[in-house]
Amino acid sequence: MILDTGAGGDAPALDIQGVSHRFGAIQALRDVSFRVGSGSFCALLGVNGAGKTTLFSLITRLYDSTSGRISVAGFDARRQPGRALARLGVVFQSRALDGDLTLRQNLAYHAALHGIGGRAAKARIAEVLALVDLSDKAAARASTLSGGQQRRAEIARALLHRPRLLLLDEATAGLDLRARAEVLALTRRLIAEEGVSTLWATHIFDEIAPSDHVVLLHKGQVLADARAADLARDAPLADVFLRLTGVTEVTAGEVA
Amino acid sequence: MKGWPIAFAGIARREFLRFTRQRERFLAALVRPLVWLFIFAAGFRSVLGLSITPPYRTYVLYEVYVTPGLCGMILLFAGMQSSLSMVYDRETGAMRSLLVSPYPRWFLLGSKLLASVLVAVLQVYAFLLIAWFWGIRPPWLGYVTVLPALVLAGMMLGSLGLLISSAIRQLENFAGVMNFVIFPMFFASSALYPLWRMRESSPLLHDICALNPFTHAVELIRFALYGRVEPLSLAVTLGCLVLFFGGTVFMYDPAKGLWRGRKGGTR
Numbered sequence: 001m002i003l004d005t006g007a008g009g010d011a012p013a014l015d016i017q018g019v020s021h022r023f024g025a026i027q028a029l030r031d032v033s034f035r036v037g038s039g040s041f042c043a044l045l046g047v048n049g050a051g052k053t054t055l056f057s058l059i060t061r062l063y064d065s066t067s068g069r070i071s072v073a074g075f076d077a078r079r080q081p082g083r084a085l086a087r088l089g090v091v092f093q094s095r096a097l098d099g100d101l102t103l104r105q106n107l108a109y110h111a112a113l114h115g116i117g118g119r120a121a122k123a124r125i126a127e128v129l130a131l132v133d134l135s136d137k138a139a140a141r142a143s144t145l146s147g148g149q150q151r152r153a154e155i156a157r158a159l160l161h162r163p164r165l166l167l168l169d170e171a172t173a174g175l176d177l178r179a180r181a182e183v184l185a186l187t188r189r190l191i192a193e194e195g196v197s198t199l200w201a202t203h204i205f206d207e208i209a210p211s212d213h214v215v216l217l218h219k220g221q222v223l224a225d226a227r228a229a230d231l232a233r234d235a236p237l238a239d240v241f242l243r244l245t246g247v248t249e250v251t252a253g254e255v256a
Numbered sequence: 257m258k259g260w261p262i263a264f265a266g267i268a269r270r271e272f273l274r275f276t277r278q279r280e281r282f283l284a285a286l287v288r289p290l291v292w293l294f295i296f297a298a299g300f301r302s303v304l305g306l307s308i309t310p311p312y313r314t315y316v317l318y319e320v321y322v323t324p325g326l327c328g329m330i331l332l333f334a335g336m337q338s339s340l341s342m343v344y345d346r347e348t349g350a351m352r353s354l355l356v357s358p359y360p361r362w363f364l365l366g367s368k369l370l371a372s373v374l375v376a377v378l379q380v381y382a383f384l385l386i387a388w389f390w391g392i393r394p395p396w397l398g399y400v401t402v403l404p405a406l407v408l409a410g411m412m413l414g415s416l417g418l419l420i421s422s423a424i425r426q427l428e429n430f431a432g433v434m435n436f437v438i439f440p441m442f443f444a445s446s447a448l449y450p451l452w453r454m455r456e457s458s459p460l461l462h463d464i465c466a467l468n469p470f471t472h473a474v475e476l477i478r479f480a481l482y483g484r485v486e487p488l489s490l491a492v493t494l495g496c497l498v499l500f501f502g503g504t505v506f507m508y509d510p511a512k513g514l515w516r517g518r519k520g521g522t523r
Binding site for chain 2: 060061062063064081082083084085086088090092094096097098100101105108109110111112113114115116117118157
């Protein structure tokens with residue numbers, strides 16, 4: 001496993017300062033700044049196209065931002081990418097398990113990508129599978145798992161290397177109501193049990209609890225950065241969202 | 257940074273597992289050169305005359321001449337297959353899982369490249385074994401000395417595949433690669449006919465073949481199979497490997513490559 005030296009444990013799990021990004025003529029993100037504290041659940045709320053996935057791509061360093069600074073657990077993502085990435089667990093919007101391999105083989109592959117092998121990998125795989133209640137599916141091919149099980153498996157995979165910060169990009173997309181609730185409950189449980197901070201990108205209001213930290217992203221800009229209960233003090237969160245963004249429609253707990 | 261061998265072993269293990277799970281891939285990789293050997297080469301044996309050219313010390317049958325080219329063909333197709341799987345991984349999102357590993361991108365891409373080449377080399381040895389029963393019997397030591405040549409040629413062709421994969425946006429575009437890369441590279445090379453034969457029909461075509469990196473990969477394999485090193489082919493293959501792999505690392509660099517300006521580039 002890759003071990004850290006340097007940044008202190010007091011640093012926020014994620015610190016984003018003045019981040020902007022362009023795709024050619026399109027300004028995808030504009031001067032985005034916010035922090036995710038240790039052991040907290042932060043909801044990154046925004047409509048499709050708000051810039052959530054772009055921001056995730058910058059945090060995970062799939063590409064570099066045009067300007068600004070991103071730090072994960074005190075490590076600069078551009079200057080110390082290895083150390084920053086070692087502290088990140090990621091669940092991407094598109095499913096990324098290898099359907100040809102079993103769940104255990106998938107996890108062993110990802111453990112290896114973080115330098116964890118042999119007995120340490122075996123033990124940790126058993127541990128995370130138990131955490132997400134998939135121990136009995138270890139030998140099943142990933143392609144045979146249900147949508148909800150695949151999501152839980154991806155969360156298990158993201159936890160393998162004991163990250164400080166878990167990024168989940170629309171983790172409940174495409175799941176039915178029951179599976180959605182399971183994945184959300186699991187994530188909240190992990191914050192308590194594994195002490196991991198979470199950045200949860202979503203466009204679904206129902207997934208946000210009053211105690212959650214909410215960052216409202218719209219057209220690449222942060223419009224609000226506060227506790228959900230504080231934002232919704234005078235009106236429901238959906239109404240606050242409509243007022244701030246100018247979006248006209250919200251259906252069944254989702255931003256249209 | 258610790259754990260580099262573990263990361264490489266993990267990537268290589270995945271390549272082998274995927275390969276064993278896709279048996280039709282192994283069969284296709286083997287059947288293709290065998291069809292050329294059993295049918296094409298047998299048919300052309302009487303048409304194409306071959307003079308004595310190094311590394312051969314006597315007249316050789318056309319099947320013997322074409323065998324190193326068919327080894328190259330396996331590596332070429334494997335390289336492009338690797339390119340296809342990179343594009344597929346990008347479309348499915350599996351690519352992201354690889355690239356968010358804390359290890360440097362050159363190491364991750366290089367590990368994936370080497371792992372897929374090792375799988376392809378196994379296919380080459382399976383082909384050489386069948387060819388042995390067909391009467392194509394290079395010296396025993398040649399089976400050992402050809403190994404580094406196969407790895408080097410496979411790395412060069414595989415890195416070309418990776419470079420191409422970085423420029424392809426969608427899986428559908430891969431058919432174009434087949435038409436514009438694999439076939440011209442294979443046919444405009446010394447794989448099927450010696451270059452001096454090419455010069456007789458067209459000096460321009462001869463020059464094109466002489467510039468084709470695949471020609472040098474094939475010649476490297478041909479000489480190595482007889483325990484010899486062809487310095488020019490070695491230099492060109494090494495140079496192209498550095499060039500293509502350098503280009504791949506550049507293209508996949510988050511700060512420099514094409515991904516930077518592409519929305520959803522690595523998905």
